[in-house]
Amino acid sequence: MRSKRLFGTVVALLASLSLLAACSDDSDSAGFGVDLPDKKKKAETPAAKITFAPADGAEDVSVLEPIKIIVDGGELTEAKVITPAGKEVIGELAPDKLSWTSGEVLGYGKTYKYSAKAENEAGNESTQEGSFTTLAPAATPRATINPGDDATVGVGMPVSVKFPEGPVTDKAAVEKALKVETSVPVEGSWGWLGDQQVDWRPKEYWPANTKVTVNAKLYGLPYGGGAYGKADLSTSFTIGRNQVVKINTPDHKMNVYRDGKLTASYPASNGKDADPNLNTPNGTVVVMSKEPVGDFSNPRYGYTNVKKKWAVRISNHGEFIHENEENRANIGKVNSSHGCVNLFEKDAKKYYDSALIGDPVEITGSKAKFPTTSDVFDWLIPWSQWQTMSAL
Incomplete structure (x- = not known):
């Protein structure tokens, strides 16, 4: 009896194992339902x-x-x-x-x-x-920008980007890289003054106290002829108060206006009326530089070691506003200079102290016109013509 019971137990155990195996997943290599990493999928x-x-x-x-x-x-x-x-x-x-x-x-x-x-x-x-x-340029000419950072300039001051080391042939590419931002809306345009200079000027004088930022993204820019920009340039400057000098040469005086109102009128002797080569020429120019003492020596006219005080340059053609006490008898009465505006010393000092680089100087009444050979002749060009000088 004991051996029969033992045999029955073994048969039952085998049957249970057989049933468990039948219920398991054939893909389970371990036989106990545990997944391994899917190497085939990876x-x-x-x-x-x-x-x-x-x-x-x-x-x-x-x-x-x-x-x-x-x-x-x-x-x-x-x-x-x-x-x-x-x-x-x-x-x-x-x-x-x-x-x-x-x-x-x-x-x-x-x-x-x-x-x-x-x-x-x-x-x-x-x-x-x-x-x-990366590309290796044939040349990387430098460029300059004016006015400089933090400058305060007059309402006639143009923005000038120059390329002193060589000409720009792809002017459109360069002009697209130039951006002028102003604190108040100002209409203006770039104009090329040759192959090595492009200026931006407003249609009319800048509004007083305008903040101006200029960015020139020139690095990597093709200028043409295998030349590329050397470096980016930028500047931020301020337009100062509105001051404009107006001179009608036959009147023998120089008038100074602030915000459109006459604030000073100085007796003057301008260039000789009879000789157009010695006139103080007609046109709008700007103050370019100031020197406490200027050297006016000119061997062509027999001037040697001629020094004049409070010299304000208004062109590279040779015109200044300065004192000339040696010409005192003619100041306010006769135009007798070789093109400069002569003032009494006290008046020249007052004007010198009031002037900013970029202040406009408007001259009328002469037989001659300013030539467009000075460094700053932007305002001698009518606005309609100026716009055609853009490369875009």
């Missing part, structure tokens, strides 16, 4: 694809175009661009980790190396490396 997931812009091996790359590292089918885990000096280029990884973009301009004629790592959704890592070379 192997079949496409690798993340990394691309660079500019492409590996690219040459003559613009120093202004941002570098892009982009991944498709995954996320970037590392992105670097290295300078020839071994420093990392500043850049930013997008929040979605699908791209990286550089955040600084590059140097001319340099080779940069880039590298990146990315992971696909299965955790597989991809790596990519490469390099590119």
Whole structure:
């Protein structure tokens, strides 16, 4: 009886095991319902694809175009661009980790190396490396901008960007890179005064107390002929009070206006009326510089070691406003100078102290006109003509 019971127990146990095996998942290699990592799925997931812009091996790359590292089918885990000096280029990884973009301009004629790592959704890592070379200009001429930072200038002052080291052939490209911002609306335009200078002037005199900021994004900009900009320029300055000098040469006086009101009238002797070569010419010019003592020596007319006080230059043609006590008998009565505006010393000092660089000086009544050869002749050009001098 004992052996029969034992046999029955064994049969029952075998039957239970058989039923358990029948209910289990054939794919469960352990036989107890525990999943292993899906190596087959990981192997079949496409690798993340990394691309660079500019492409590996690219040459003559613009120093202004941002570098892009982009991944498709995954996320970037590392992105670097290295300078020839071994420093990392500043850049930013997008929040979605699908791209990286550089955040600084590059140097001319340099080779940069880039590298990146990315992971696909299965955790597989991809790596990519490469390099590119930026353009090497034939020349990088410097430029200047005027007025300078923090200057306070008169209401006739133009903005002037000059290229003293060579001509600009692609004027439109340069002009597009120039921006003037004002604290109040001011209508104005750029005008090219040749191949090496472009000025911005308002249609009418600047409003008094206007704040002006000028940005010239010239670095990396093609000037034409293989030349590229050397550096960006900027300036911020202020337009001062409105002061305008008006001289009608036959009147033998110089009138000074503030905000349109006459504030001073000084006896004057202007250029000789009979000789157009010695006239104080007609036209609107601006105060260009001031010297406590100016040298007016002119061997052509027999002047040697001639010094005059309170000299205010109004053109590079040779005209100044200054004291001339030696001509006292003619001041206020006869035009007897060689083109300058002669004042009594006390009046010349008062005017000198009141003048700002960029103050307009309007002259009428002469036989001659100012030639457009001075450094600042913007106001000698009618507005309609000035607008045609833009390259845009």
